[in-house]
Amino acid sequence: MITRNTCSAIAGQVLRIIIQFFLIINFLNYIKKMKKLFSFVSCFVLVTSIAVAEKAQPIVALNFEEGGIDIQSSSPGDKCVASRNPGASGINTSPRSGKYTHKSGMWTSEEHQVGRLNPNVPTIHLGYYDSFEYKVYVPSTTNNGDFMIVLCSDGPDRGTDPNVERENWEVQYTTYPSIPEDENYNSLRDTWAKVERGGYVSGRELGMFQFGFRRGEAAPDPEKEIVYFDDLIFRPRQSNKICTYKESFFFYGKDNSSWTGNPNQEVTMYPGTAWSVALQTGKDRWVGGVELKTNSIEFEWVSGKDHVLVLASDLDDILLEGIPVLSKLKNLSLAVDVKTKAPKIEYRANGTGDWTAIDFSKSGTAVGGTWNTFEFDLGLSNVNTIDLRLSGKEISSGVSNIDNITIWGTDEEWDWSTASVPNVSVSSINMYPNPVTDILKVDGDFHQIDIYDIQGKLVVSDSGKRSEINVSHLPGGMYVTKVHTVEGVFSSKIFKK
Secondary structure, three states: OOOHHHHHHHHHHHHHHHHHHHHHHHHHHHHHHHHHHHHHHHHHHHHHHHHHOEEOOOEEEEOOOOOOOOOOEOOOOOEEEEEEOOOOEOOEOOOEEEEEEOOOOOOOEEEEOEOOOEOOOOOOEOOOEEEEEEEEEOOOOOOOEEEEEEEEEEOOOOOOOOOOOHHHEEEEEEEOOEOOEOOOOOEOOOOEEEEEEEOOOOOOEOOEEEEEEEEOOOOOOHHHOEEEEEEEEEEEOOOOEEEEEEEOOOOOOOOOOOOOOOOOOOOOOOOOOEEEEEOOOOOOEOHHHOEEEOOEEEEEEEOOOEEEEEEOOOOOOEEEEEEEOOOOOEEEEEEEEEEOOOOEEEEEEOOOOOOEEOOHHHOOOOOOOOOEEEEEEOOOOOOOEEEEEEEOOOOOOOOEEEEEEEEEEEOOOEEOOOOOOOOEEEOOEEEEOOOEOOEEEEEOOOOEEEEEOOOOOEEEEEOOOOOEEEOOOOOOEEEEEEEEEOOEEEEEEEEEO
16 A cells, blocks of 8 residues: 555655756756867867968969969060960860060060069969979970070069069079970970979069060061960978078169169179179168178179179178068078188177177088088077178188078978878879888889979989989988970979988
8 A cells, every 4th residue: 555655755756866867968968068169169279270370382373364364564575465275285275375476686585573463463472482383385386495484573672663674673583494395305396385493592572473485596587486375383382491581692783774883783794703893872782672781892703603792801891781581480590602711690680689600610511612501590580680790801811702691480380281292193204202212213204304402403314214213312301303204394392311
């Protein structure tokens, strides 16, 4: 018999079970909500981390597609217009391309102002983008010749006029590619081919791309001076070590007036000759508008390096003041080519503080009769400017030769993703392993392969169509390969362990 007390006990037990059930349901809902919140936070953190890293992606600088970027020229001589693609097949099936007509002269070049007359072009800093490619089509009726490619940055006195004379641009890189060839070294005609170049070092933003064609024959004939080009693409640097400044002492003019001591004017020198000039205070500026402060300066022409700076005990000290630095860069270093005697080089940041001298004796390489590149850690990060002071006053006899003063820094946000480098495969060419230790294997139909170091120096060249290339003698690091095929010249990067 169930008593009243028993019923009360049972009812209480059931109530407790119901309460516990609802408590469990509420707890599970709480966990579920927290899981969603955690998922949201995780996603937010992930997205934030991705947004911080700057993806290293190729940039299409010029093309002629519908809705794309139609180039404009500042050159009054030759002309380049958007035109029907003369051979829409192979590697270029787009309906339009650029038609370049060479009208007169052996060296006339077409000038295309990238990013100025074409505001839709993204900013291209040549410290981050150190190679490029474009496509060319040479009709069978066109005379033999070479292409002329020049990368320029804005000159120090450029101003706001987008149609400024080309003398106000600073040349960063010049190359003269020949017409691509097939496996029998015959020029590729009536077909699209790819031309690729790289290995340059610059700390400037691209201001203008110059394209030209130097014909081999002297007699001008517009019908025989036509080439087509398309799809100029800049490739990202495969490293987060970025150049923010380079002074190589080239001379390219700001004006065409007679020589008045302006170091930006073009000067012709010959091997073994020396030259000195008095500078105009407040007027003489060099790369990036940096003023070079001294009373006089001396140079020597050296084969393979053009103009090099000369320092000696009887020559004035030189101050490069206010060198611009990308403030996001960390771990700044200074690299400089030196020969004969060690100069005195001092530096300071942001125009203030004490000068710090560079100690060549700690470089591990002696300064002597051959050119060597010395690189020094400056112990600086996230600065806006650097001043450099160069002196030969402590040289007891002889001189010091200097070239290619370069400032590097690390951009920790530059995502170049070299952790997983795939085997290179371009067209019918396959190169492996990558990274490589001793033997680079090459499969495919090619007739020559060239390998360049990061300074652009040719270190391996093989025209024997061998399937295995010995690279065991190369130092570890990144290299650029140029593979010559019937479809053109293809470029890729390999890493040597």
